[in-house]
Amino acid sequence: MRKSIQRLGIVILSLSAFLTIGYFTPRKWGNYSQADCTISLYISNQGIHTEIIVxxxxxxxxxxxxxxxxxxxxxxxxxYKYLSLxxxxxxxxxxTPTSGSINPVTAFKALFLLTPSTLHVQSYRVVPQNIETKCVKISxxxxxxxVNFIKNSFQLDAAGKKMKISYGYGNSDSFYEAKGSYYILRTCNDWTAEALQKAxxxxxxxxxxxxxIIFHLNSGCEGHK
Known part of the structure; x- marks a missing residue:
């Protein structure tokens, strides 16, 4: 019994160390600056979920x-001047309009089962000030x-049209059918990271x-944080 507990402890410590290293380790090292950084993007951090504001x-x-x-x-x-996706x-x-309204059963299914996905699209007149955002500049x-990555994330019907599931939490957002399944190895933040890697x-x-994601954000342009 004692050996089993020790082995479990080693596994937990090893996994924690691995995830900590992955958290702080960037995919790119050194100078990877882009030329002609004229486009500003904003990444919003809504507690457990990120979106890309274009x-x-x-x-x-x-x-x-x-x-x-x-x-x-x-x-x-x-x-509207901006879209958050x-x-x-x-x-x-x-x-789940807020992190305080999480349903544990729904959260468990999302993490440990292959579940259908959606794209949330929110319209803004100005960059939102009531949530954490970080700006990056790209070419x-x-x-x-x-843009092409995001477009290709929408599930289209036989006529090639986007399929709205429903209106969203307020008066300026909606949910759309999306490609791919959600599970613990491909989460909402992994999708954001994939999109940013394309850029x-x-x-x-x-x-x-x-x-x-917020910790590592840097535009790749000299002098811009």
């Missing part, structure tokens, strides 16, 4: 052409790589925790 329109891409703003929320005023477990995201070329933004080796 400009609605710039010289490289117009999100209104891909995802009409009038279809996103109930708000009749469509003068995040991927995650469908049941968990639809049922136009890498921005298009990120050559540094991310941690272990990206399951939202704080790990």
């Amino acid at each position: 400009p609605v329109k710039n010289e490289y891409f117009d999100w209104n052409q891909f995802l009409p703003l009038r279809e996103i929320g109930r708000d009749a005023n469509y003068d 995040g991927w995650g477990d469908r049941a968990f995201m639809l049922e 136009g070329k890498n921005y298009l790589m990120l 050559e933004v540094n991310t941690p080796l272990w990206s399951t925790l939202s704080s790990a």
Whole structure:
């Protein structure tokens, strides 16, 4: 019995050490600066979940052409400047507007079963000030790589259209069908990290925790944090 407890302790300590190293270890080392960093992105940390905030329109891409703003929320005023996009477990995201309303059963299923996913799309007139955000600057070329990753995360119907599941928590957001299954080895924050990697933004080796992503965020542009 004592040996079993000791072995379990060793496994727990080894796993903790491995995850700690992954948390603090970046995927890129040294100088990996991008050229022509003209696009600002914002990554929001909502406690346990991250989302990517992009400009609605710039010289490289117009999100209104891909995802009409009038279809996103109930708000009749469509003068939005930013979109926040995040991927995650469908049941968990639809049922959990705040971290204080987590259903333990839903959370367990999300972590340990292969569950359907969703994309949450939130419209903003300004970058939100009531949640933690961190800005990174990237090149136009890498921005298009990120845009394509996000676009390809939407599940389309036979006619090639996005499929809305429902309106969201307020008047300016909605949930859409997404590709892929959610489980403990591919979480909402792993999706964010994958998107940022497409844009050559540094991310941690272990990206399951939202704080790990925020810790490593750097635009890759000289002098910009």
